[in-house]
Amino acid sequence: MTRGEAVKATYWIETPHELRRAAETMAGEQSTGTFVPVPGETPEVKARSGADIVRIEELEPAKTPSLPGAQPPKNADGLYRRGIVELEFPLHNFGPSIPNLMATVAGNLYELREFSGLRLLDVELPASFAQRYPGPKFGVEGTRRLAGVYGRPIIGTIVKPSIGLTVEELRLVVRELVEAGLDFIKDDELNANPTFAPLEDKVRVVMEEIERHADRTGKKAMYAFNITGDIDELRRNHDTVVRHGGTCVMVSIQSVGLAGLAYLNSFSEVPIHGHRNQWGMMTRCPALGMEFAAYQKLCRLAGADHLHVNALDSKFYESNGSVVRSVEGIRAPLFGGYACMPVLSSGQSAATAETTYRRLGTYDLMNIAGGGIMAHPGGPASGVRSMQLAWEAAIGGLDREAFAAEHAELRQALDAFSK
Amino acid sequence: MTRGEAVKATYWIETPHELRRAAETMAGEQSTGTFVPVPGETPEVKARSGADIVRIEELEPAKTPSLPGAQPPKNADGLYRRGIVELEFPLHNFGPSIPNLMATVAGNLYELREFSGLRLLDVELPASFAQRYPGPKFGVEGTRRLAGVYGRPIIGTIVKPSIGLTVEELRLVVRELVEAGLDFIKDDELNANPTFAPLEDKVRVVMEEIERHADRTGKKAMYAFNITGDIDELRRNHDTVVRHGGTCVMVSIQSVGLAGLAYLNSFSEVPIHGHRNQWGMMTRCPALGMEFAAYQKLCRLAGADHLHVNALDSKFYESNGSVVRSVEGIRAPLFGGYACMPVLSSGQSAATAETTYRRLGTYDLMNIAGGGIMAHPGGPASGVRSMQLAWEAAIGGLDREAFAAEHAELRQALDAFSK
Numbered sequence: 095m096t097r098g099e100a101v102k103a104t105y106w107i108e109t110p111h112e113l114r115r116a117a118e119t120m121a122g123e124q125s126t127g128t129f130v131p132v133p134g135e136t137p138e139v140k141a142r143s144g145a146d147i148v149r150i151e152e153l154e155p156a157k158t159p160s161l162p163g164a165q166p167p168k169n170a171d172g173l174y175r176r177g178i179v180e181l182e183f184p185l186h187n188f189g190p191s192i193p194n195l196m197a198t199v200a201g202n203l204y205e206l207r208e209f210s211g212l213r214l215l216d217v218e219l220p221a222s223f224a225q226r227y228p229g230p231k232f233g234v235e236g237t238r239r240l241a242g243v244y245g246r247p248i249i250g251t252i253v254k255p256s257i258g259l260t261v262e263e264l265r266l267v268v269r270e271l272v273e274a275g276l277d278f279i280k281d282d283e284l285n286a287n288p289t290f291a292p293l294e295d296k297v298r299v300v301m302e303e304i305e306r307h308a309d310r311t312g313k314k315a316m317y318a319f320n321i322t323g324d325i326d327e328l329r330r331n332h333d334t335v336v337r338h339g340g341t342c343v344m345v346s347i348q349s350v351g352l353a354g355l356a357y358l359n360s361f362s363e364v365p366i367h368g369h370r371n372q373w374g375m376m377t378r379c380p381a382l383g384m385e386f387a388a389y390q391k392l393c394r395l396a397g398a399d400h401l402h403v404n405a406l407d408s409k410f411y412e413s414n415g416s417v418v419r420s421v422e423g424i425r426a427p428l429f430g431g432y433a434c435m436p437v438l439s440s441g442q443s444a445a446t447a448e449t450t451y452r453r454l455g456t457y458d459l460m461n462i463a464g465g466g467i468m469a470h471p472g473g474p475a476s477g478v479r480s481m482q483l484a485w486e487a488a489i490g491g492l493d494r495e496a497f498a499a500e501h502a503e504l505r506q507a508l509d510a511f512s513k
Numbered sequence: 514m515t516r517g518e519a520v521k522a523t524y525w526i527e528t529p530h531e532l533r534r535a536a537e538t539m540a541g542e543q544s545t546g547t548f549v550p551v552p553g554e555t556p557e558v559k560a561r562s563g564a565d566i567v568r569i570e571e572l573e574p575a576k577t578p579s580l581p582g583a584q585p586p587k588n589a590d591g592l593y594r595r596g597i598v599e600l601e602f603p604l605h606n607f608g609p610s611i612p613n614l615m616a617t618v619a620g621n622l623y624e625l626r627e628f629s630g631l632r633l634l635d636v637e638l639p640a641s642f643a644q645r646y647p648g649p650k651f652g653v654e655g656t657r658r659l660a661g662v663y664g665r666p667i668i669g670t671i672v673k674p675s676i677g678l679t680v681e682e683l684r685l686v687v688r689e690l691v692e693a694g695l696d697f698i699k700d701d702e703l704n705a706n707p708t709f710a711p712l713e714d715k716v717r718v719v720m721e722e723i724e725r726h727a728d729r730t731g732k733k734a735m736y737a738f739n740i741t742g743d744i745d746e747l748r749r750n751h752d753t754v755v756r757h758g759g760t761c762v763m764v765s766i767q768s769v770g771l772a773g774l775a776y777l778n779s780f781s782e783v784p785i786h787g788h789r790n791q792w793g794m795m796t797r798c799p800a801l802g803m804e805f806a807a808y809q810k811l812c813r814l815a816g817a818d819h820l821h822v823n824a825l826d827s828k829f830y831e832s833n834g835s836v837v838r839s840v841e842g843i844r845a846p847l848f849g850g851y852a853c854m855p856v857l858s859s860g861q862s863a864a865t866a867e868t869t870y871r872r873l874g875t876y877d878l879m880n881i882a883g884g885g886i887m888a889h890p891g892g893p894a895s896g897v898r899s900m901q902l903a904w905e906a907a908i909g910g911l912d913r914e915a916f917a918a919e920h921a922e923l924r925q926a927l928d929a930f931s932k
Contacts, residue, residue: 124703126674133887134686135674142709143677161797163830186708187676193741193768197702197790201765204793205823207830255545255554257606258562267553283616284543289605290561322612325744325776346620349612351770357744371616374623378580379798404624411582411626468552 097141099185099220102148103199103388108159108176108211108381110166113150117179119208121145124198125183143187149180159210160381174210190222192352192392204382211381217388223395224429227356230399232365233433234458237399240341240365241316243277246485247461248316249478250278252439254464257284261291261299268300272307272315274467274474278460281320283346283371287331293321294334301338318344318367318400325350328358336363348372352396359397367437368398378411386420394424394432400460401434406450407513408440414453421454435460442466443477444507447484448494457489471506480507516560518604518639521567522618522807527578527595527630527800529585532569536598538627540564543617544602562606568599578629579800593629609641611771611811623801630800636807642814643848646775649818651784652852653877656818659760659784660735662696665904666880667735668897669697671858673883676703680710680718687719691726691734693886693893697879700739702765702790706750712740713753720757737763737786737819744769747777755782767791771815778816786856787817797830805839813843813851819879820853825869826932827859833872840873854879861885863896863903863926870907880904890925899926 109116121127125145126135153176160174188194195217203212232240241248253259253267271279287293300317308314321331321343328350335343344367347355358366370393376383386403393401403420404410421436436459438450443466451457463481470477483504487497498505528535540546544564545554572595579593607613614636622631651659660667672678672686690698706712719736727733740750740762747769754762763786766774777785789812795802805822812820822839823829840855855878857869862885870876882900889896902923906916917924 126677134678134682139674139677139682143674143707161830162799163797163832165830187703189706189708191706191742193743193765193773194705196768197705197741197765200794201702201790202793202829204791204797205829205831207828209830255558255562258545258558259553263553263558283620284606286613286616287608287610288562289608322616323610323772324612325772326779346612346616349615349770350772351768353742353744353769353773354612360745371620372623374621375619375795375802378582378623379801380581382798382801383794409626410621410624411580411584411628412624413582 097184097186099222100182101185101195101199101220102180102182102218104178104180104215106176106211106213106215107179107209108156108174109209110159110164110170110174111208113152113175113177113179116175116208117147117150119206120179120203121147121181123206124181124201124203125187143184146182147179148182149178151178153177161210163207164210165207176211178215185220185222190226192227192356192396200384213380213382214384214388216385217391219391219395221429227395227397228359229394229428229432230366230397230434231359231362232399234435235433237316237365237435241277242313246482246489247457247459248277248435249481250280250460250462251276251467252280252282252462252464253285254282254468256282257288259291261295264291264296265299265303268303270474272304275313275478276315276467278316278318278462280318280344280367280462283320283369286320286322293319293331297334297338297340301340305339314341316341318342320344322346322349325354325357328354329361332358332362340364342367344369346371347393347398352392355393355396355398362397365399366397367400368393368402370402387423390420390424391428394428394434398434400437402437402439405438405440405442405446406453407446410440418453421459425456425458437462443511444480444484444504445511445513447481448488451485451488457485466507466511469510470503471510472503476503476506479503516603516605518641519601520604520614520618520639521599521601521637523597523599523634525595525630525632525634526598526628527575527593528628529578529583529589529593530627532571532594532596532598535594535627536566536569536600538625539598539622540566540600542625543600543620543622544606562603565601566598567601568597570597572596580629582626583629584626595630597634604639604641609645611646611775611815619803632799632801633803633807635804636810638810638814640848646814646816647778648813648847648851649785649816649853650778650781651818653854654852656735656784656854660696661732665901665908666876666878667696667854668900669699669879669881670695670886671699671701671881671883672704673701673887675701676707678710680714683710683715684718684722687722689893691723694732694897695734695886697735697737697881699737699763699786699881702739702788705739705741712738712750716753716757716759720759724758733760735760737761739763741765741768744773744776747773748780751777751781759783761786763788765790766812766817771811774812774815774817781816784818785816786819787812787821789821806842809839809843810847813847813853817853819856821856821858824857824859824861824865825872826865829859837872840878844875844877856881862930863899863923864930864932866900866903867907867913870904876904876908885926885930888929889922890929891922895922895925898922
């Protein structure tokens with residue numbers, strides 16, 4: 095029996111044990127071994143299913159443990175060794191299955207008392223995953239086609255207040271937003287199917303406003319309806335959106351699970367806007383959880399056409415460097431494709447475009463602004479125009495100040511929103 | 514419009530801001546507010562959908578932040594204030610929906626730079642959730658009925674090696690285990706549907722052995738087949754197990770998502786064995802993520818008949834006190850019911866029964882032992898017998914040493930496994 099394809103997983107670890115001993119524990123625990131020697135763990139079984147240690151790289155050790163509960167060995171020297179460990183798992187242990195992959199590359203590892211820190215940095219998946227999971231059906235090009243936006247980012251906003259509007263109040267907000275010329279509007283992650291504004295009614299009212307504006311101007315805004323719900327609701331909610339002419343559905347990925355996302359992608363007819371709320375729980379402690387580098391691959395594999403990454407100079411805890419790495423990660427081809435649009439949201443305005451473009455080197459993204467559009471001194475339409483102008487200047491390498499001198503909307507935005 | 518039912522969520526927080534200011538940020542962010550004042554956040558909208566601060570309890574502050582990325586206010590005094598915050602969210606914002614509940618009570622909270630620590634301690638859910646999610650169909654009583662075990666814990670084991678056995682190798686292992694008199698056997702979380710031992714073949718072979726033994730002895734062991742997979746596989750895999758006479762299915766809850774678990778529960782005909790691998794990622798950092806107290810309610814609501822909790826004196830990082838709290842949490846009625854069987858696994862043997870029973874005060878649990886059964890000096894059958902005897906002594910309040918003097922299997926186990 096050949097082992098065939100393999101999955102590589104890279105970890106940062108911290109342990110009171112020798113690094114090699116700790117790496118062996120990881121490889122054993124997540125394949126043929128367990129806490130104690132097992133009679134059935136024959137050489138044949140190990141050859142068939144054992145995980146291999148590909149690489150161990152020692153880093154500077156720490157004097158105190160990052161996480162509680164690690165148990166040092168009897169001869170411990172008080173140091174918590176840190177290192178990078180790369181493991182290789184035979185694919186035939188779990189097959190090209192995201193749910194079963196997760197039980198292997200993450201699984202019980204985080205609870206082992208051999209570790210005072212363990213973080214999954216990256217995964218490398220073999221081609222069988224691409225056969226099983228077709229990935230985004232729309233990605234960057236399909237989204238641009240549906241939104242009719244080329245040569246610049248897709249400029250959007252989130253309906254605010256996040257939650258609490260009745261559908262008729264929402265109608266007026268959406269009317270104002272489409273008349274302002276927005277390319278893209280989305281529900282907040284808090285707003286899916288509230289009792290006082292059921293999804294079906296919301297879709298009907300929003301699409302009436304969008305279609306009416308499109309009939310008049312030719313511009314049909316893309317609205318990401320938050321269809322998050324139980325598995326049996328996903329298809330019904332999706333079909334409701336499509337039936338009313340909607341061109342995008344949104345889900346909270348952690349709420350429906352990667353399995354729920356892949357399920358939605360098995361029948362979706364419009365781009366899937368992937369919101370990563372709850373992700374912070376899995377990543378903000380540097381000694382635990384996962385890096386976005388690994389997570390975004392799984393999200394794209396499962397079918398996210400768009401994926402949130404916070405933004406540069408945002409209101410979140412994340413550093414700009416981390417956001418840049420996230421965008422670069424999403425833009426790197428996966429199996430030669432799986433193109434997905436990064437969504438930059440929070441603290442955005444005309445004032446952030448230049449830095450964003452300089453750091454990212456791309457405009458294949460969604461740029462979502464709230465206050466930067468709605469609180470523009472000239473009103474929402476001037477807010478939208480100011481962002482278009484700011485991106486035009488950034489992409490064209492124009493002198494922003496000189497360009498702003500010629501365009502009042504940009505000038506006002508820079509004055510209002512520059513920090 | 515009345516606000517009606519509400520969800521209460523309790524958090525531990527750490528923040529460089531005043532506690533009240535931080536609590537207001539949480540309540541605002543997760544309901545009608547956002548980073549900046551929004552024109553549409555009218556008194557009516559706030560009355561309809563705003564979250565309320567129910568309670569703020571100040572704890573001892575810290576001098577250093579637990580998590581990176583918090584941004585202190587300009588007038589910061591260098592302290593990181595800690596406290597308990599209780600919020601109340603109107604149910605009609607999201608309805609009785611686990612996926613949308615999670616976007617509200619967890620959501621983006623973990624990423625806010627107002628916090629250097631944030632942990633969801635507990636949730637209190639209104640009755641509408643019970644109407645939407647029927648919960649476990651079998652629980653403690655149904656599992657006992659199917660396994661034919663009363664008056665003591667259900668004693669079980671995990672097939673080892675975790676992964677790597679062909680189905681014919683597995684046949685011999687299962688034969689030995691059922692002949693040893695085990696009540697319960699389970700797949701490892703690593704072992705779902707490997708290419709070299711497909712689930713369908715595995716189920717057929719395992720059930721042949723179980724039924725053959727049942728025909729001869731009248732005792733039919735319960736086998737928890739790991740059916741973890743993509744959404745479209747859950748029903749197929751479940752049906753395969755039921756078609757072959759299997760009496761239990763297992764899923765990695767985080768792999769299929771709480772939504773996937775609820776979906777499985779919508780059609781399952783046998784108890785669902787809930788494995789919590791990957792949970793460590795969400796809980797091991799004390800300043801982030803969730804407490805099991807909250808998580809187990811969601812798992813039971815979504816339909817877990819059995820739920821893993823590690824074990825006392827286990828090989829994991831978790832303290833015994835935490836395990837005891839987990840078991841007590843699971844055993845506390847939810848909406849007056851939702852009975853679920855705690856699964857104690859890792860480091861278990863006849864030597865751990867007494868302490869376990871003394872600390873937990875119940876035998877309505879599954880006690881899973883590997884080495885404690887397979888490595889018994891008298892062989893697996895003596896291992897099983899030793900655990901039955903150990904629980905008989907514990908439950909009956911017998912003198913364990915005196916009882917062991919009369920029962921060789923218990924004596925040998927205590928000698929072999931006591932620490």
